[in-house]
Amino acid sequence: MIASITGTARHVGLDRVVVDVHGVGLLVHTPPAVAAGCRTGTEVDLATSMVVREDSMTLYGFATAGERDTFELAQTVSGVGPRVALAILSVLSPDELSAAVAGEDIATLTKVPGIGKKGAERLVLELRDKMPHAPGAGAAAAPAATAAAWQEQVADALVGLGYSTKQSADAVAKVADEHGAGDVSSALRAALQVLAR
Template sequence: MIYNLRGKLTACDINFIVVECGGVGFKCFTSLNTAKQLGEIGKEINVFTHLAVREDAMDLYAFATTAELDAFKLLITVSGIGPKAAVAILSELTPDRLALCIASGDAKSITAAQGVGKKTAERVVLELKDKIGSIATEAASVTVSNLQKNIDNSASAEAIEALVSLGYSQSDAAVVVGSLDSSMSVDEMIRYGLKELAKNL
């Protein structure tokens, strides 16, 4: 198993990179998020890899961070999600954002990934909701933990639903509402939520 590759970035396309190590160029499929982080052609880089073995191919997938690699490995455990779909999801969402989407039940944001439909996104949320702690950074883990505590509170759920009906994504609404005191009224949560969400526009 190849854990990482350190070498010169010799090519960077929309869905793959080539890393030259010891005179050998390794073609690695990757996410747009990783491709953006790697910089210019000719730069020395280090990427973390996963080798996907099929009957007809051996494909190498590379990521700029171990968090993104861990998210990739977690995604491919979901039934119906192969390496290409996992890369598509990670091209749309960072590992932290993915963790927040799963914690808040925001399947809609996951469907923004190319080739990922509503049912597949819902399966990702369902199958990974108890496993997301392994992919979120420390700061995001606190937010995810707050979300999971407050999401079952009926006032919180009502406030999130109201914010979503006003056009905000479920994960954004859930993050804001999840940070509030659960003893607040629904109206207070909505007012505060609108104020906080407006700051990010």
């Protein structure tokens, strides 16, 4: 399987990057914060996981091997497929997921789109003994962006996760007031916390 790729970002979308590896463009699905840290024309290095189905082969990319391992571990839970596992890593870092599972923090787990109370309880039950207590590096911080750029990227990411344009704009405005500018990954997490209130 393909465990990592290094190449030039040819296209960067909300939650995907097309990486040119020796003339072959590979479509890699990523958490929004990872895509936000990529720039068209620059080199990217992603830890990857390939999901093979009867009718498709899909590549998922992450900033760290720890994120990739957490993505694969999450899919061992019944009812959790690649899309939900990707949503988990869009909301929680591996460290945050590990802490939520260890602390049986259902409220934190249900902040993930697609995870209800029963799904959160299943995550706790099935991952409790599998999650490392002190995972390696969490999500790598995306490079700091200008105020306008990070606000637009975070708002786009929230819309991609299923929130309305107005909800997304309001959450981003609140994060900007409370925290000011920062990296996209931290701002996205803060905005999701605002929306969960």
